Amino acid sequence: MRLRKMILADLDEVLLIEQDVHAHPWTRGNFTDALTSDNLCYMYEDEENIVGYAVLLPVVDEVELLNISIAAKHQRKGLGRKMLGELMKIALGMNLRRMLLEVRISNIPAFGLYNDAGFRKIGLRRDYYVADNGREDAIVMECLLGTQL
Numbered sequence: 001m002r003l004r005k006m007i008l009a010d011l012d013e014v015l016l017i018e019q020d021v022h023a024h025p026w027t028r029g030n031f032t033d034a035l036t037s038d039n040l041c042y043m044y045e046d047e048e049n050i051v052g053y054a055v056l057l058p059v060v061d062e063v064e065l066l067n068i069s070i071a072a073k074h075q076r077k078g079l080g081r082k083m084l085g086e087l088m089k090i091a092l093g094m095n096l097r098r099m100l101l102e103v104r105i106s107n108i109p110a111f112g113l114y115n116d117a118g119f120r121k122i123g124l125r126r127d128y129y130v131a132d133n134g135r136e137d138a139i140v141m142e143c144l145l146g147t148q149l
C-alpha cells in the first residue's frame with residue numbers, strides 16, 4: 001500500500017467511492033476546491049486498486065482531517081488505521097503538531113478508528129451536520145502528533 005498525491009484525473013474514481021460510503025457525500029466541486037487550495041489530498045492504493053483517499057487542511061502548526069474514506073469492499077481490514085498512521089507521519093514530518101477532526105455522532109466506525117489511533121474527544125458541535133431528518137451533532141477530537149506513534 002502507498003499514499004500518493006491526488007490529482008484531478010482521480011476524481012471520477014474518488015466520487016464513486018465517496019457516493020458509495022457516505023450518506024452525505026462531498027461533491028466534485030468540494031474535491032476540486034480541495035485540490036486547488038492548500039489542502040493535502042492523498043490517494044491510498046496498491047498496484048491494482050484504489051483503496052481509499054484522504055483530505056487534510058494544514059493551519060499553521062495544526063492539521064484538520066476533513067475526509068478519510070476506504071472503499072466499501074476494502075473496509076474492516078485495517079487499511080483505514082494504516083492510512084491514518086501514514087497521514088500522521090506525513091503531518092509530523094511537516095511539523096504539524098496536532099491533528100483535529102469532527103465526526104458525526106452516529107459514525108461508529110469512524111469514531112472507533114479515531115479512538116484506536118489515539119484521538120480523544122475535546123468537544124461537541126451541536127447540529128453541525130445535515131442529516132437525513134434534520135441536523136446531527138459533531139464530536140470534536142484531537143490527537144497530539146508524535147505522542148501516539
Ligand SMILES: CC(C)(COP(=O)(O)OP(=O)(O)OC[C@H]1O[C@@H](n2cnc3c(N)ncnc32)[C@H](O)[C@@H]1OP(=O)(O)O)[C@@H](O)C(=O)NCCC(=O)NCCS
Binds near residue numbers: 068
Ligand atoms: C471510517 C473508515 C475510514 C474506517 O476504515 P477501515 O479500513 O474500515 O477501518 P479499519 O479496518 O482500519 O478499523 C480500525 C478500527 O476502526 C474501528 N472500526 C472500523 N470499522 C468499524 C465498524 N464497521 N464498526 C465498528 N468499529 C469499526 C474499529 O475500532 C477498528 O479496529 P478493529 O478492527 O481492531 O476492531 C471506513 O469505515 C469508511 O471509509 N467509512 C465511510 C467514510 C467515513 O465515515 N469516513 C470518516 C468521516 S470523513
